[in-house]
Amino acid sequence: MEYAENILGTIGNTPLVKINKLAEGIPALVLAKYETFNPGNSTKDRMALKMVEDAEADGRLQPGGTIIEGTSGNTGMGLALAAIIKGYKMICVLSDKQSKEKMDILRAVGSKVVVCPTNVEPDDPRSYYSTSARLAKETPNSWYVNQYDNPSNAAAHYESTGPEIWKQTDGKVTHFVVGVGTGGTISGVGKYLKEQNPNIKIWGIDTYGSVFKKYHETGIFDENEIYPYVTEGIGEDILPKNVDFSVIDGFTKVTDKDAAIWTQKLSKTEGMFLGNSAGSAMKGIHQLKEHFTKDDVVVVLFHDHGSRYVGKMYNDEWMKQMGYVEEEVTIAADLIKNHIDKPLVTVKTEELVLHAIERMKHFKISQIPVEDITGIVGSLDETDLLRKFIDNKDIANLPIREVMGAPFSIVQKNTSIEDVSKLIDKDRNAVLVDLEDGKYHIITKHDIISAL
Known part of the structure; x- marks a missing residue:
């Protein structure tokens, strides 16, 4: 009979899967190292088990102890599985940008979840780095994993992921592409593959708001590059010790929007239900295609499963709210279709300016058409009103006809859209669309910028 002694025995030996339609235009064979086949549905299971076993071996983790780790969710899942089998308690510290699904899954496997704010400095006491370290000091018989600087992280991929890729490609792999967060995967796999063939190129996928790409190219840790981003699991505002820049040949950055769109494409085109770092990696391969030839074998590692993201990039409403939905916008009618159901807010020439200001505040608009019985005869704009208020503090009690613009x-x-854009400038912040039958709708600068 063939069976594993426990769930930890099923970690590793994940398949390579060919990318078909989404690899069109790439002059190489593209193979995905499909890490969702691990029991915790991510590549982090490998290093989680390695870190636990190494900590047990040297005494850092004692029987009945508590494992504490700051995680984007996947490492926490791998550690939680190990904790269940080996009899430890588990505390996972996450930033609030991580999906609700990740938090719920960690709780489902018995972990205590502590949530910290994302938009704080790494050394801020509220950050998930600082909170993890503090909890480890405060909790008796605990072990702080620190996957970012823990050498067992990269060692796990050097010992398992790298050799698997080399064997599965029969040594024909020419490029390895992967998203970079803690750095363990790219460093461990990269080190092993380059030992087998120094000509293999190792490419990291970075995100905007992260420091990796510029630091690799210039040696400068540029804090101006650090700002909030949506993509989970890759990029950092610190330099983890696990990132071995010497084995990395280069980075390419992928936007949050492209990551989300390409994650959906993988699901709908290849049947690959994956996390959003996979979308980043797939888009990154297209950005790197000039580096590949028809004889190359490109292996891309897909980190985790799409079940962690059903409330985000697999949710059409969330995609719309984020402005990530790809819609064809070419004419004026396209610009107003999302608010065509709302009536045009106007004011009459004989109303007081005060009434126009109240209407602008109520409807949260910055400009408003002026009409009389003949139709649209003028306009009001908040910037223009402010200028006139500086000259005349009693402007609010004047009739609108005395202060309205063209x-x-x-x-x-x-x-x-090109022709509409030409009609909007610093003096004209909106245009009207003729809907026929004497009805109009408004297009503002905001509508055009949102469509870009």
């Missing part, structure tokens, strides 16, 4: 230009529904 009416907004009127375009047809099929007017191109």
Whole structure:
């Protein structure tokens, strides 16, 4: 009979899967190292078990102890599985940008979850780095994993992931591409593969808001490059000791939007239900395609499973809110389709300026058309009103006809976005769309910028 002694015995030996439609235009064979086949559904199971076993061996982790780790979710899952089998308690510290699904899954496997704010400095006491270290000091018989600087992280991939890729490709792999977070995967795999063939190229996928790419290219840790980003699991605002820049040939950065869109593409085109670092990696391969030839074998590692992200990039409402939905916007009608159901807010020439200001505040708008019985005859803009208020503090009690500007230009529904854009400048912040039958709708600068 063939069976594993426990769930930890199923870690590793994940398959390589060919990318087909999404690899069109890539002059190479593209193979995915499909790490969701690990029991915790991510590549982090490998290093989680290695870190636990190494800590047990040298006494850092004692029987009945508590494992404490700051995690984006996947390492926590791997550690939680090890904790269950080996009889430890588990505390996972996450930043609040991580998906609700990740937090719920960790609780489902018995972990205590502590949530920290994302937008704080790494050394801020509230950060998930600092909170993890503090909890380890405060908790008796505990072990702080610190996957970022723990050498067992990279060692796990040197001992397992790298050899698997070499064997599965029969030594024909020419490029390895992977998202970089703690650095353990790229460093461990990269070190092993380059020992087998120094000509193999190792490429890291970075995200905007992270320091890796610039630091690798210049040696400068540029704090100006650090800002909040949406993509989970890759990129950092610190330099983990596990990142061995000497084995990395280069980085390419992928935007949050591209990561989300390409994650959906993998699911809908290849049937690969994956996390959003996989979308980053797949888009990154297309950005790197000039480095590949028809004889190359490119292995890309897909970290984790899509079940962690059903409330985010697999949720169409979330994608729309983030502005990630790819919609064809070419004419004026496209710019107003998301608010066509809302009536045009106007004011009359004989109303007081005060009434226009109240309407702007109520509807949260910055400009408003002015009409009389003949139709649209003028316009009001908040910037223009502010200038006039500086000259005349009693402007609020004046009739609108005395302070209104020229009416907004009127375009047809099929007017191109390019032509609409030409009508909006520093003096004209909006245009009206003729909906026929005497009805109009408004297009603002915000509408055009949102469509870019």
